[in-house]
Amino acid sequence: MSDEDDLEDFEPDQDDFEKEEDEKETEEGEDYRKEGEEFPEEWLPTPLTEDMMKEGLSLLCKTGSGLAHAYVKLEVKERDLTDIYLLRSYIHLRYVDVSENHLTDLSPLNYLTHLLWLKADGNRLRSAQLNELPYLQIASFAYNQITDTEGISHPRLQTLNLKGNRIHMVTGLDPQKLISLHTVELRGNQLESTLGINLPKLKNLYLEIKNAGLQT
Numbered sequence: 617m618s619d620e621d622d623l624e625d626f627e628p629d630q631d632d633f634e635k636e637e638d639e640k641e642t643e644e645g646e647d648y649r650k651e652g653e654e655f656p657e658e659w660l661p662t663p664l665t666e667d668m669m670k671e672g673l674s675l676l677c678k679t680g681s682g683l684a685h686a687y688v689k690l691e692v693k694e695r696d697l698t699d700i701y702l703l704r705s706y707i708h709l710r711y712v713d714v715s716e717n718h719l720t721d722l723s724p725l726n727y728l729t730h731l732l733w734l735k736a737d738g739n740r741l742r743s744a745q746l747n748e749l750p751y752l753q754i755a756s757f758a759y760n761q762i763t764d765t766e767g768i769s770h771p772r773l774q775t776l777n778l779k780g781n782r783i784h785m786v787t788g789l790d791p792q793k794l795i796s797l798h799t800v801e802l803r804g805n806q807l808e809s810t811l812g813i814n815l816p817k818l819k820n821l822y823l824e825i826k827n828a829g830l831q832t
Contacts, residue, residue, distance in 0.1 A: 662718075663699035668692055669706070679708050688730075693717070700724050710751075714739070722746060736760070737777075744768055744778065748793075757781070758801070765812070769793040779822075780804035786812030 675689035686708035692700075697717035703709070703724040711733040712725065719739040725731065726747040734755045741760035745767025752770040756777035766788035768776065774796050783805040789797075789812060797815050802823040809825065 661698050662696045664692060664695075664697055664702045666702070668695060668697075669702065675711070677708075677710075703728065725749075746770075753796075759804075765789055771795060773797050775799040775801075777801040778805070782806060784808055784826075786810070789813065789815060791815050 669690070669692075672690050672692040673687035674691070675687060676685050677688045678684070679686045679688075688708055689711040690703075690706070690709055691713040693713055694716040697714065697719060700714060700719060700722070701724050703712070704727045707727055708730060709728050710730050712728065712731060713735040714722075715735050715737040717739050719736065720741060722736060722741065723746075725734065726749075729750060731749050731752050732754070734752060737756055737758040737760070739760050741757060741762055743764065743766070744755070744757045744760075744762055749770045751772055753772050754775045755768075755770070755773060756775075758777050759780040762778060762781040763783060765778065765783060765786050768788065769790060771793060773794060776797060776799070779801045781804070783802065785808060786802070791814050794815055796817055798817045799820040800813070800815070800818065800822070802821070804824070806826050807823055810823070813821065
């Protein structure tokens with residue numbers, strides 16, 4: 617069985633994605649960095665290293681024609697990372713957790729075309745923009761500094777978490793591209809309306825409208 621067959625058959629498990637949400641509710645992002653804040657002295661540039669990769673890799677699976685194997689899961693949480701450039705070389709990764717770091721750029725993930733599951737909560741991201749990832753189904757960018765919803769166009773994306781950011785208006789969520797997206801989490805932002813949310817498969821929408829007292 618090929619990589620593509622495995623990815624087509626993947627059924628996302630929401631448990632890992634949501635298990636920390638109750639704890640996050642009490643924090644509401646208070647521990648995350650404020651916009652425009654410079655790196656504190658202790659946040660020196662910290663790139664992802666091969667040693668960190670060896671510690672964080674798991675889940676050995678077949679790749680390609682099934683004759684080779686590679687680790688497809690990576691967890692590098694709370695490593696004070698500022699750079700994940702090394703990930704460009706790990707093209708077989710399917711599950712990536714880079715939460716609780718100091719990342720401002722996720723562009724190395726554009727090379728992970730087999731990615732199914734991404735968690736990048738609690739970083740310093742200003743944008744969730746990535747190239748179209750054909751198999752990505754679950755993505756979480758909660759508690760960052762994201763100001764818009766542009767650049768999210770993954771055709772198999774089912775669950776998107778943008779909780780606790782700085783989004784005023786939803787733009788760029790193309791209903792012709794996001795044909796599988798059924799759950800969107802937008803609470804803890806600064807939304808002024810629901811304009812821009814027009815998704816054909818949407819079932820669960822969580823948001824608050826600024827100064828309107830509306831919670832959905």
